[in-house]
Ligand SMILES: Cc1cc2nc3c(=O)[nH]c(=O)nc-3n(C[C@H](O)[C@H](O)[C@H](O)COP(=O)(O)OP(=O)(O)OC[C@H]3O[C@@H](n4cnc5c(N)ncnc54)[C@H](O)[C@@H]3O)c2cc1C
């Protein structure tokens with residue numbers, strides 16, 4: 038077997054679009070490929086891959102493996118896994134990058150196990166160790182309280198990157214790349230589970246992940262009612278409402294509002310936290326916010342270590358006056 | 370059909386300890402367990418125990434199922450690890466060996482757990498937490514499923530057995546999907562499953578009397594060559610925070626609230 042070579046990105050291209058996570062992976066891949074002096078390839082799985090393939094080249098891929106198969110039209114972990122494993126075995130990459138998206142968090146580890154190697158999970162930064170040419174990964178552990186620098190001992194080195202850890206490169210439609218079709222043999226019996234139905238919770242207003250302003254509430258609000266006040270404020274600011282896990286676990290808001298390590302990762306320009314203590318697991322989901330504002334009655338609360346602006350006091354009194362003033366300022 | 374259910378539970382340092390109590394020994398590249406804060410059963414694994422007990426308790430096909438809690442580690446706080454028993458699990462199997470001193474390497478952990486699962490004759494259903502709150506790896510269950518060739522459904526908020534299949538409500542970012550798989554299968558659960566039950570006095574008494582099965586690497590027939598690490602840890606450190614918070618001053622809370630709005634306006638944030 039020839040030596041493993043190059044960086045393989047496992048992209049996502051559902052609905053005929055290259056996902057934002059895949060664009061981020063290509064930026065990271067270009068960086069490590071440059072350090073190695075090797076190529077960036079991307080594997081795209083699906084049934085309509087022409088547009089995403091061209092986009093992938095514009096965002097940094099030198100080569101696209103288009104894995105077209107009718108059974109890949111919809112994501113299924115077992116089928117995608119079989120296709121991804123076949124691609125890795127055949128192309129023998131040195132490094133494999135995958136997004137820790139909803140898909141990737143399931144596909145990445147299973148792929149690693151199927152190939153008999155470890156996986157660096159949830160990485161914020163990847164680089165190449167010049168001495169060994171192995172991938173070095175920085176990843177938060179202990180809920181974000183610590184950072185571990187790790188590498189994988191097997192080949193390929195597989196890393197799952199935290200969404201939004203990398204910015205996509207500016208797309209260049211003049212970039213040249215090659216699209217290669219990669220045939221796989223799949224059959225429906227490989228799928229060991231079946232999605233019977235999907236239940237979506239109607240999100241009203243702006244989506245949490247896309248909001249420019251997010252107002253989040255925590256346990257200190259004391260009940261579900263105050264979330265109405267947060268909604269009023271969020272609406273004035275054209276933003277969305279988030280919550281800590283404590284507020285979700287108390288049943289005050291649906292879990293789709295949870296911000297944090299096991300909730301949503303958000304990167305708003307302005308993040309206003311109300312009665313949230315700022316546990317590391319909460320901060321893990323909002324440390325990408327440009328400016329954090331904290332309202333908390335405890336001046337020692339951890340949230341003030343991450344916040345740019347803080348107000349110490351009872352949330353109700355602070356928020357009422359704050360919202361009133363915001364109304365005056367924004368509505369003239 | 371009464372099922373054989375396994376729940377995989379990990380002992381972890383208390384993730385809700387005060388931030389100030391969190392210390393790292395950089396030389397040893399490990400977290401220093403805070404002296405007055407005992408370890409805990411990983412929170413999501415308590416959810417997993419709860420999911421198993423709900424299946425065992427529910428009237429219907431799986432009533433009378435047995436629940437075996439399995440844990441791997443180098444050392445255990447026995448009173449902590451007996452919690453699944455006091456909640457109502459039937460058996461506790463501790464895989465304990467100095468060679469199992471490993472929090473980081475999911476591949477390693479999954480191999481050891483799989484050896485124990487095989488030695489126990491296999492299970493119809495294996496339930497795990499979505500991730501362990503030390504390394505937040507979220508990998509071991511996927512590895513166990515992969516090594517055993519089982520169907521795998523991650524991020525359950527409800528797990529039911531219907532005939533020879535499981536039906537799982539699986540979390541997605543804006544709701545959930547209902548997924549079915551034939552048994553044997555592996556499921557991971559999240560806190561959205563709901564509060565784990567509190568041990569009853571009777572449960573605690575019963576747990577005191579129960580002795581865990583304790584197996585070493587040798588008992589599992591694991592050779593050192595099978596336990597090669599797949600991950601190298603180069604360093605572990607606490608990230609430095611460089612942010613300085615500007616506290617908004619004012620006559621009273623309302624005044625501070627007003628001034629905050631003005632400040633954010635000035636900074637063109639609103
Ligand atoms: C593995 C794992 C994953 C986790 N994932 C997440 C996650 O994704 N998201 C998340 O948020 N958490 C997560 N957590 C939980 C996290 O550790 C904290 O428990 C949680 O964030 C605390 O929520 P909180 O700040 O609302 O509550 P608390 O920590 O109880 O804080 C409440 C705050 O409200 C303040 N307060 C009380 N009354 C008032 C008042 N009248 N006016 C003003 N302030 C007041 C208090 O001073 C306090 O600071 C996770 C934990 C684990 C172990």
Ligand SMILES: Nc1ncnc2c1ncn2[C@@H]1O[C@H](COP(=O)(O)O)[C@@H](O)[C@H]1O
Pocket residue numbers: 376377378379380411413414417439440441442475478482496497498499500501502504505506507508509510
């Ligand atoms: N050492 C261990 N012993 C038993 N179960 C474990 C162990 N490590 C991980 N698990 C199981 O795997 C889940 C995910 O762990 P991890 O992949 O380490 O984040 C946990 O919630 C447990 O159910």
